Amino acid sequence: MAAQTPGELRHKKCLPCEGGVAPYSPDEARDQLQQLDGWRLTHDGQRIRKDWTVKNFMAGMRFFNECARVAEEDGHHPDLHIEGYRNVSVELWTHAIGGLSENDFILAAKISELPIEVK
Structure with missing residues (x-):
């Protein structure tokens, strides 16, 4: 599977996944992540995550509201984390396959x- 540019990815819509598809291999995931600035593999290559430091707590909450809006439009939902009131993270994986999908x-x-309002 060839890595796609961020522009190519943004023009796609998430497809429902009920399982039955193979997750990305670690090499495929690493190749794709080279196209996505700041995202990294976690959980032994089964998830991707990006971290930001925002201006303040409310900036983090506004960012999470935008994340929720985009995620709901695509029907694919991330884990959202806020720690220390300014450190926000988004983590993604496809639960149905226990790993990463397109x-x-x-x-x-x-x-x-x-x-995103950064410090």
Whole structure:
């Protein structure tokens, strides 16, 4: 599977996944992540995550509201984390397959384009 640019990914829509598809291999995931600035593999290559430091707690909450809007439009939902009131993280994986699917990279590309108030 060839890595896609962020622009290619953003123009796609997440497809429902009820399982039955193979997750990305670690090499495929690493190749795709080279196209997505700041995202990294976690959980032994089964998830991707990006971290930001925002201006303040409310900036983090506004960012999470935008993440939720985009995620709901695509029907693919990330884990959202806020720690220390300014450190926000988004983590993605496809629960139905226990690993990464194209949907995770599509949503990562869309989230990367959201406005965020950094410190």
